[in-house]
Amino acid sequence: MTSAIPLPFGVGHYTDEAALTGCTVILFDRALPTAVDIRGGAPGTRETDLLSPGALVGSVDAILLTGGSAYGLGAAQGVMDVLRERGRGLMTTAGPVPIVTAAVIYDLAMGEPAWPGPLDARAACDAVMESSLAEVGRVGAGTGATTNKMVCEPKAGGVGIASRRVGDIIVWACAVVNAAGAVDGSDPRGALLEASPILDDRSSTALVSVVIVGPADDRTRRRCAVAAHDAMARKIVPCHTIWDGDVVFVTSEDGSHVSPTEVTRLAVATELAVEAAIVTAVR
Numbered sequence: 001m002t003s004a005i006p007l008p009f010g011v012g013h014y015t016d017e018a019a020l021t022g023c024t025v026i027l028f029d030r031a032l033p034t035a036v037d038i039r040g041g042a043p044g045t046r047e048t049d050l051l052s053p054g055a056l057v058g059s060v061d062a063i064l065l066t067g068g069s070a071y072g073l074g075a076a077q078g079v080m081d082v083l084r085e086r087g088r089g090l091m092t093t094a095g096p097v098p099i100v101t102a103a104v105i106y107d108l109a110m111g112e113p114a115w116p117g118p119l120d121a122r123a124a125c126d127a128v129m130e131s132s133l134a135e136v137g138r139v140g141a142g143t144g145a146t147t148n149k150m151v152c153e154p155k156a157g158g159v160g161i162a163s164r165r166v167g168d169i170i171v172w173a174c175a176v177v178n179a180a181g182a183v184d185g186s187d188p189r190g191a192l193l194e195a196s197p198i199l200d201d202r203s204s205t206a207l208v209s210v211v212i213v214g215p216a217d218d219r220t221r222r223r224c225a226v227a228a229h230d231a232m233a234r235k236i237v238p239c240h241t242i243w244d245g246d247v248v249f250v251t252s253e254d255g256s257h258v259s260p261t262e263v264t265r266l267a268v269a270t271e272l273a274v275e276a277a278i279v280t281a282v283r
Contacts, residue, residue: 007213008032008253011161011174012128013140014120020111023066023075024140024159025124026174026209031059031090031099032251035218037225040246042203044104046073048247053218057099061088062125063249064102065141065176065207068115076102078118082125103247105178106203107144131172136160136280141207145178147236147282149204150197151188160281164269169214171266173228173273177281180204180243181236184282189238197243205245206232208277210270215255220263225250227267231274 008029015022036051046064050057062079066072080098083089089096108115124140137158138145145157157177164171180197182188208228212221228248233239240246250270258266 007131009131009211010128011131011134012124012126013135014116014124014127015139015143016114017143018111019114020144021067021107021114021116022140022143023064023072023116023121023124024174024176025079025121025128026063027125027128028061031061033058033218033221033254034060034101034249034251035221035225037229037248039229039240040205040244041242043245043247044070044073045247046076046102047099048101050099051101057090059099060101060251061098062100063209064100064121065209066102066104066116067107067141067144069104069106069108071115072104073102075116075118075121076100078121079125081118082122101249103207105141105145105176105205105207107178110144110146131161134161141176142281145176147177147179148182148184149180151191155184156282158281160277160279162273162276162280164273166265166269169212169266171269171273172211172213173270173277174209175274175277175281176207177278178204179206179236180241181238183236183278187237203243206236208232208248208274210248210250210274212250212252212266214253216252216266217255217258220258220266221250221252223263223267224270227270228274231271232278235275235278
């Protein structure tokens with residue numbers, strides 16, 4: 001990522017249109033504190049425990065959102081390789097150890113049963129650009145994403161990006177929408193009371209990365225993660241099912257104590273940004 005990017009991060013996609021899979025990297029210009037909130041019943045994640053309160057590290061150099069189910073988690077090695085070559089990571093006596101957390105969607109039943117690997121994630125790093133210029137829709141981790149799988153044939157999912165401003169702070173959101181529930185404004189819950197879901201091999205997940213471009217404390221990041229899940233539940237019906245691996249990451253610069261009023265404003269901005277990102281992903 002070059003210094004020409006005004007925000008402290010960039011976004012890069014790798015898209016495999018033949019196999020209908022891919023990955024999306026959010027690459028930070030330095031390690032930034034990050035919170036995680038996992039609410040789906042079938043998550044696939046990497047390095048999320050180190051984001052728990054009281055853990056040694058608590059910051060990440062990059063976040064990888066990827067297709068390929070559990071196989072896709074291996075793509076994070078490519079991001080680590082790129083960052084180590086740049087001298088990035090937690091400094092140890094053996095050199096830097098880049099901190100790359102990751103989460104996956106299940107897209108193996110779409111296209112070919114394939115998944116991104118380290119070289120593909122490296123390509124996503126090489127393609128990093130300013131977030132406002134990044135593609136949305138069926139690209140990157142959203143290439144093989146689908147929605148509305150519980151009572152009818154699936155509809156297209158994808159990647160969405162949106163932001164909201166609170167004073168001098170920007171709240172940015174990237175959503176990979178591969179949900180079991182409906183994202184088109186319909187409500188399949190009544191039908192589900194009358195018949196069993198038909199997901200079969202259509203396991204699902206929505207992944208969200210929120211970046212608060214400005215200082216925030218750990219409490220703020222964690223409340224904004226809750227707000228992001230609230231936004232997810234408003235736009236995806238039903239949400240957080242046993243088939244979904246829904247994960248939210250919230251990253252910011254480190255900051256001193258944030259007042260409850262400001263926490264609330266940032267949480268509302270998070271909700272609005274995530275809702276808009278989900279809509280953009282499936283538009």
